[in-house]
Each structure stands twice: as C-alpha cells, then as structure tokens.
Amino acid sequence: MAKKEIDFTALQKAIGDMDLAIAEFEPCYKKFVGSVMSSIEGNNSDFMVSLEKVLRAFKDNKAKKALEAVKRYKDDIQIVCEGMEAVDQAVTQKIKEGKKS
Numbered sequence: 105m106a107k108k109e110i111d112f113t114a115l116q117k118a119i120g121d122m123d124l125a126i127a128e129f130e131p132c133y134k135k136f137v138g139s140v141m142s143s144i145e146g147n148n149s150d151f152m153v154s155l156e157k158v159l160r161a162f163k164d165n166k167a168k169k170a171l172e173a174v175k176r177y178k179d180d181i182q183i184v185c186e187g188m189e190a191v192d193q194a195v196t197q198k199i200k201e202g203k204k205s
Contacts (some may be wrong), residue, residue, distance in 0.1 A: 112188075112192070116185065117179060123178065126178065
C-alpha cells in the first residue's frame with residue numbers, strides 16, 4: 105500500500121543536509137586539489153598518473169561546475185517542496201471548509 109502523506113519535515117531536513125554538504129565542499133575542493141597536486145609531484149606509478157588526471161579535471165573548474173549544478177538541483181528541489189507544501193495546505197483548507205458546510 106502506498107504512503108498517503110508527504111513528510112515535509114523529512115524533505116526540509118534533506119534539503120538542509122544538502123546545504124551543509126555544499127557549504128563544506130565549496131571551500132575544500134580548491135585547497136584540496138592544490139595540496140594533493142603538490143604532494144604527488146615526483147611520484148611515478150600508473151595510479152599517480154590517473155590521480156593527476158582526475159585532479160587536473162577538478163582544477164580546470166569541473167568541480168566548480170559540478171558544485172554549481174548541485175546548487176541548482178538543491179534550489180529546484182526546494183522550489184518543488186515549497187510548491188507541494190502550498191498545494192497540501194490549500195487542499196487541507198478546502199477539505200476543512202467542506203466539512204463545515
């Protein structure tokens with residue numbers, strides 16, 4: 105049987121968790137990439153070559169673009185959640201008005 109109600113508190117908590125994750129990641133990726141790049145210089149192995157490619161991809165603004173996409177996604181989720189909550193409240197009000205008649 106399908107669940108018949110939306111847990112808006114859980115949705116808002118998940119959105120808040122995304123906000124926290126974004127806030128924690130944003131300052132770290134810039135410092136992390138530079139730090140790791142300087143740490144791996146001079147190391148030779150297949151793994152280091154692959155790691156360097158990944159880090160260069162992050163350094164070349166791919167991490168920034170990914171972060172911006174996640175922010176837009178989170179904002180879209182927030183808008184949908186607020187819309188669903190407004191509809192839920194409007195329907196609830198209409199039901200209450202109908203019961204009074």
